[in-house]
Amino acid sequence: MPTDPGIPKRRQVGRILQLVVVSLAVVLLVLVVLATDRNPRTDDASVRANLIEIAPEVSGRLAELPVKDNTFVKQGSLLFVIDPRDYEYALRQALSDQDNLEQRISDARRKIAAQNSAVGAARAAVLNTTTGVKTAGSGIAVAQATVSRAKAATIAAEARWRYAQNDLHRLEPLLTKQYVTIDQVDLARTAVDTARSAYDESLAALSEAQAQETQAKLRQQSASDQATQSEALLGQALHVVDTLDILMSMRPSLAAKVDRARLDLERCRVVAPFDAYVTNMNISEGAYAKPGSPMFTLIDSRNWYVIANYREGKIKNIRIGDPVDLYLMGHPDRKFRGKVESVGFGVLPEDGKVVGGLPDVDRTLNWVHLSTRFPVRIRVEDPDPELFRIGATAVTVVR
Amino acid sequence: MMVRRKQVIILAPCTLCIGCSRAPSISVVGSFFPVWMLCLLIGTVLTFVARILLVRSRLETEVGPLALFYPSLLTLCACLLWLIFFR
Numbered sequence: 258m259p260t261d262p263g264i265p266k267r268r269q270v271g272r273i274l275q276l277v278v279v280s281l282a283v284v285l286l287v288l289v290v291l292a293t294d295r296n297p298r299t300d301d302a303s304v305r306a307n308l309i310e311i312a313p314e315v316s317g318r319l320a321e322l323p324v325k326d327n328t329f330v331k332q333g334s335l336l337f338v339i340d341p342r343d344y345e346y347a348l349r350q351a352l353s354d355q356d357n358l359e360q361r362i363s364d365a366r367r368k369i370a371a372q373n374s375a376v377g378a379a380r381a382a383v384l385n386t387t388t389g390v391k392t393a394g395s396g397i398a399v400a401q402a403t404v405s406r407a408k409a410a411t412i413a414a415e416a417r418w419r420y421a422q423n424d425l426h427r428l429e430p431l432l433t434k435q436y437v438t439i440d441q442v443d444l445a446r447t448a449v450d451t452a453r454s455a456y457d458e459s460l461a462a463l464s465e466a467q468a469q470e471t472q473a474k475l476r477q478q479s480a481s482d483q484a485t486q487s488e489a490l491l492g493q494a495l496h497v498v499d500t501l502d503i504l505m506s507m508r509p510s511l512a513a514k515v516d517r518a519r520l521d522l523e524r525c526r527v528v529a530p531f532d533a534y535v536t537n538m539n540i541s542e543g544a545y546a547k548p549g550s551p552m553f554t555l556i557d558s559r560n561w562y563v564i565a566n567y568r569e570g571k572i573k574n575i576r577i578g579d580p581v582d583l584y585l586m587g588h589p590d591r592k593f594r595g596k597v598e599s600v601g602f603g604v605l606p607e608d609g610k611v612v613g614g615l616p617d618v619d620r621t622l623n624w625v626h627l628s629t630r631f632p633v634r635i636r637v638e639d640p641d642p643e644l645f646r647i648g649a650t651a652v653t654v655v656r
Numbered sequence: 657m658m659v660r661r662k663q664v665i666i667l668a669p670c671t672l673c674i675g676c677s678r679a680p681s682i683s684v685v686g687s688f689f690p691v692w693m694l695c696l697l698i699g700t701v702l703t704f705v706a707r708i709l710l711v712r713s714r715l716e717t718e719v720g721p722l723a724l725f726y727p728s729l730l731t732l733c734a735c736l737l738w739l740i741f742f743r
Contacts, residue, residue, distance in 0.1 A: 584680070
């Protein structure tokens with residue numbers, strides 16, 4: 258068999274080719290494994306954003322509904338208006354109640370001023386009657402003095418009368434012996450009569466003075482009764498004076514009612530709490546809004562997240578703050594930047610069920626265990642508001 | 657010719673490092689397939705082409721056990737494609 262000179266050379270080239278191909282394959286395979294280990298990637302990721310369900314705080318029919326489904330709303334722009342008439346009326350009622358109270362307070366103030374004047378009058382009456390009592394007291398003293406004088410006058414008149422009698426009795430026996438004239442006896446008799454009448458008169462004057470004294474005493478009694486009465490009246494007037502306490506204590510309550518009515522009226526206009534997308538809106542004007550029951554959903558467009566589920570073996574290479582390359586499957590040619598914000602601390606374990614008070618453990622002969630995956634929250638740093646949608650499929654590569 | 661070869665030798669590792677910014681998944685009729693499947697597919701095609709070339713140049717008999725050589729070639733092509741385009 259002729260030896261072909263090309264054979265050893267070809268054999269040599271074949272050897273080199275084999276060696277190069279096999280070793281390069283091993284090297285590249287190792288590189289690929291290292292790359293996927295150092296930069297863990299997953300296509301089990303989806304876009305998320307915070308969302309709130311917009312629920313009104315007051316009830317009523319929707320009067321205006323300027324937003325539409327799947328539109329963007331700026332922070333503070335009007336979402337819907339609930340028919341405000343009920344709340345306007347309630348506010349008016351509360352304001353009128355407040356006004357009414359103020360009127361009642363000023364009315365009560367006037368009344369209190371009048372009652373205070375009455376108290377002053379009663380006080381003056383008390384002073385007046387006290388003076389009356391004193392006057393009556395001095396009247397008694399006068400009357401007593403009069404009585405004393407009358408008594409003294411009576412005694413004097415009686416003495417004069419007795420003297421006149423004695424004089425007459427002395428003169429009468431002398432008449433028979435004619436020592437005295439008849440005229441003298443008559444004169445003496447007249448003197449007796451005169452003295453007698455003077456005595457009677459002074460007795461009458463005494464009686465009158467005594468009666469006057471009694472009258473003065475009664476007058477004093479009456480004056481002191483009047484004083485007592487006027488004091489009682491003063492006490493009554495003092496107690497009758499109204500106070501503003503009750504009306505004043507109603508002020509804060511009514512003010513709170515006004516504030517409440519105003520707040521309810523403000524709550525008829527519902528505005529967007531942040532820049533957001535409207536979604537899940539299936540209502541029109543006239544829908545009945547109930548407090549706490551959601552009307553539609555707002556997606557917070559300020560922050561977008563991607564939740565990527567990574568196998569537990571890859572978690573060790575993911576640190577908080579690591580940069581992440583993000584791709585949306587709807588736009589595979591666009592790369593977005595993200596940052597690892599947090600790594601989930603729990604998923605629902607497969608075992609751990611408790612049945613009948615005892616842990617339910619399966620009988621198993623598993624040699625191959627599938628690794629658990631934990632959600633990693635990645636914040637998107639340059640989201641494109643046109644492309645990001647909650648639930649969109651994403652692919653993430655942690656760098 | 658030599659200069660160009662040198663450039664290629666220098667630049668090849670660089671392309672490995674740079675990679676390409678494209679999503680590592682491919683949408684086929686509404687389903688997303690991982691790119692390594694694509695790499696494997698193209699690698700298989702490339703291996704078939706390589707086999708034709710080897711057979712033409714009568715080298716196939718000289719590259720040792722084929723059961724080792726062709727899987728290695730397939731792995732090489734697939735990994736190279738992945739490292740260049742999808743790392």
